[in-house]
Amino acid sequence: MTPYISKKMLMRRFARTLWSNNFKPGKRFMSSDPSKPAPDQNATEGVEPTQMLALDKDICLLVDEKDNMIGTATKRVCHSVGPDGHVPLHRAFSVFFFNNRGDMLLQRRASQKVTYPDYYTNACCSHPLYIDGEPEDIITAARRRMNHELGIPLDKMDPEMFTYLTRVHYHDPGDGVWGEHEIDHILFFQSDVKIKPNSDEISEYCFIPKSEFNAFIPTLEGPLTPWFNMIRRHRLKLWWDNLHRIRELAEPDKIQKFLSEK
Template identity: 40%
Template sequence: MVCSLTIASRIHRSRLTSVYHQWFTMSMMNTSSLSSEVKLDKYDQSQIDLLNEKCILVDENDQVIGSESKKACHLMTNIDNGLLHRAFSVLIFDSNRRFLLTQRSDKKITFPGYYTNTCCSHPLYTPLEMESDDAIGVKRAAQRRLQLELGINPLEIPLSEMKFMTRFLYKAPSNDIWGEHEVDYALIVHRDVNVNPDPDEVKSYRFVGRDELLPFLDAENERGSPTTPWFRIMLDKFFFKWWDNLDNLDQFVEPDKVYKL
């Protein structure tokens, strides 16, 4: 009986994914043409080049259904039609339990100049970054982006030192043209690192204590530098209980969960 129920459950999930994929394919038939209509003249070339990267398309349960360009994935026209991709957010805490907060470069196409978690980006549609066991593919992507954005040597953060906590789904516009719609993997690192940021990616960074973070973010918001919506979600839902338990994170690990937020 258990075996029959398990098989039936798998068939049901497979059918749901198939139905979703059929709907998604029909709704996204014009993605390429929509993507090509957006003018990019005002953006920095370093950011334009990244728009050609292939992101991993997923359904709301984080099942892979295909790939699309980073550009297409971040256009609100496509997001409003259901385009959803996989992402990650890294939180780094040093040995003094200070959090590494970053501010996005003003050159960024989405949420320029916003304060955010240590590093946030997307795994690519490649075998290495799609490997699912213990989110190892996402961890490889995080290691790659930490080096690119913050100059952190991969040897300083072995994959084994990245703790995959949970996933959450959210949608947020940056403006009328661009936005985010992601299943976001939350990764925690508790290690000392050397930081040498790329100014095309990171405007500023600082290590902050637990009592400093929210007053600082509120003050910066008043000055016109808001906090990214995904980091605000993390602050409201998960962040501080994780921070308070850096030596005992296993109790909060939810690898099979996708919060719909």
Template identity: 40%
Template sequence: MTPHEHVVLVDSEGNAIGTAPKAVVHGPDTPLHLAFSSYVFDRQGRVLLTRRASHKITWPDVWTNSCCGHPLPGEPMPEAVTRRLSHELGLRVAKVDLLLPRFSYRAVMDSGIVEHELCPVYRVVVADDAVPNPDEVGEVRWMPWKEFSDGVLGRSLEISPWCREQVPQLVGLGADPLDWPVADPAALPAAAR
């Protein structure tokens, strides 16, 4: 994160209403802001899981989906996904598929810090191994999608709160993550188009 990086603030309808410095936006009164989640798969349908770095403000050391982040003001969402996957995991991305255009959540840590995001969900398929950036990621592992989703749904896997909410919606798209239907970008909230 650069010292001047800003996130896009949004209203409940998904319209941009301003920006705020990323460095100060997460706290007990975190405003709703634009973000994304991405799920990286290999050609065998395994999902790449990441453990968040121990110095992260929100959910340090917690396992989660492949990569999350915030688009810069005016940055197209697929470019934000590509930028963050390169920065956090050293992955080169050819294609970014929209899956859940209007996913949103609010979660509160034990410390009182709140995450409150309008967070479209994307799929990426890669052929390369991840090279984690220790500033962002503590550890990575590949897991077969069914094993992962069964573990999340059965609550036998500890996972981030946003991922816990996303997985049932992704499971609803079908058994094979490589065959999930791509959503229409027109269904994205206005701030994300």
């Protein structure tokens, strides 16, 4: 049985930033030490240089409305909002991470992120990439990014631990400069594995019990990402209530279309 945790306790827990405990500024929590790229002298003010480099280095997968790959484009192109509000449709994934008690990890995106800085969202949101002439598998991409963002060793994330639930097609113009238009593959992951978040990606985090979630959301000091908010309103309760039999609810062949509140 999950112990009761008051709203005040949760707020204190979320307010505890990653600069505590064993976290050190600038340290990378990768399974091996990555090479540090040279700073981008033309980086947008306030944006972390490594993320600016990724805008042109990372090659994302362009898709049609049935999620068929139709080409590739840089991350910059895939998130740039055109004069008419158009953003190229591309493939993405979102991981919802639960501990073995059934509490869900909620994180706040770092202020130096290019898209949706300081927004609250689910554990890990990113893209499969085009690597060595091949499109990356969704779960392979999820493991790569959870290693990078949350510091979880790859050997603690067996592919069989992920449940591929469904896909969500959504569009959001963001701030009018950077936005989203994605077919988002939704993955659930449950484990008590320890995490060591990367401060370039995540500024705050906590595990929230299901019983406290609805009361906790209005206390947050920033907005929710559009994809997380749509899933929260349309599917999260159903999935969370059935975490013990989540594979039975999987609909990997479907593409859901949810309306934004905007």
